[in-house]
Amino acid sequence: xxxxxxxxxxxxxxxxxxxxxxxxxxxxxxxxxxxxxxxxxxxxx
Amino acid sequence: xxxxxxxxxxxxxxxxxxxxxxxxxxxxxxxxxxxxxxxxxxxxxxxxxxxxxxxxxxxxxxxxxxxxxxxxxxxxxxxxxxxxxxxxxxxxxxxxxxxxxxxxxxxxxxxxxxxxxxxxxxxxxxxxxxxxxxxxxxxxxxxxxxxxxxxxxxxxxxxxxxxxxxxxxxxxxxxxxxxxxxxxxxxxxxxxxxxxxxxxxx
Numbered sequence: 001x002x003x004x005x006x007x008x009x010x011x012x013x014x015x016x017x018x019x020x021x022x023x024x025x026x027x028x029x030x031x032x033x034x035x036x037x038x039x040x041x042x043x044x045x
Numbered sequence: 046x047x048x049x050x051x052x053x054x055x056x057x058x059x060x061x062x063x064x065x066x067x068x069x070x071x072x073x074x075x076x077x078x079x080x081x082x083x084x085x086x087x088x089x090x091x092x093x094x095x096x097x098x099x100x101x102x103x104x105x106x107x108x109x110x111x112x113x114x115x116x117x118x119x120x121x122x123x124x125x126x127x128x129x130x131x132x133x134x135x136x137x138x139x140x141x142x143x144x145x146x147x148x149x150x151x152x153x154x155x156x157x158x159x160x161x162x163x164x165x166x167x168x169x170x171x172x173x174x175x176x177x178x179x180x181x182x183x184x185x186x187x188x189x190x191x192x193x194x195x196x197x198x199x200x201x202x203x204x205x206x207x208x209x210x211x212x213x214x215x216x217x218x219x220x221x222x223x224x225x226x227x228x229x230x231x232x233x234x235x236x237x238x239x240x241x242x243x244x245x246x247x
């Protein structure tokens with residue numbers, strides 16, 4: 001993560017899988033969305 | 046600077062340039078004006094991507110995976126290492142290959158590795174469009190079918206891989222029927238860029 005500061009910070013990224021209907025009201029069953037997210041974007045469940 | 050403004054769009058573009066296209070054009074103009082990039086540098090990079098790096102690299106990877114089950118297993122296990130075996134890599138560092146297996150899954154990648162699947166002015170323009178389609182795809186299969194002309198039967202699960210970090214994705218398309226025994230070179234010729242993004246079946 002270098003774009004926003006002078007310091008280089010190594011951060012893990014995770015591929016997080018959602019069901020489409022968790023994300024959108026009209027999401028269809030059987031559709032999953034994998035999103036790559038930085039560690040700092042995530043909160044403990 | 047007309048060539049800068051023509052960059053990435055046809056001359057008779059039916060819609061005005063998107064904000065990202067305008068930003069890219071301005072950045073390119075500034076970099077050139079300030080002499081930060083040598084003249085012709087950006088054109089050369091584009092030429093490399095369109096002619097040399099192009100989707101043929103990905104097609105070779107897919108053809109090898111079809112022809113060699115062991116390579117296929119390595120590719121799905123560690124995409125970065127497997128494409129490096131064929132001499133390919135990219136600045137993103139990590140590549141994940143996802144398989145479109147025997148009509149049970151369709152994977153679609155919002156952003157794939159440019160070194161593997163190539164880049165054209167069309168694909169650079171496509172960023173905003175693919176986002177929109179991704180949303181539409183998740184919401185309505187009917188819309189997907191209409192927009193992409195890609196028929197996905199109801200019983201097929203759809204997986205959308207949205208890459209927003211350092212990882213890029215490559216879809217290994219399902220091998221077309223009737224291609225048994227074809228040499229890798231002929232197999233590679235069957236692979237299209239859209240099939241490696243997951244928006245077309247072969």
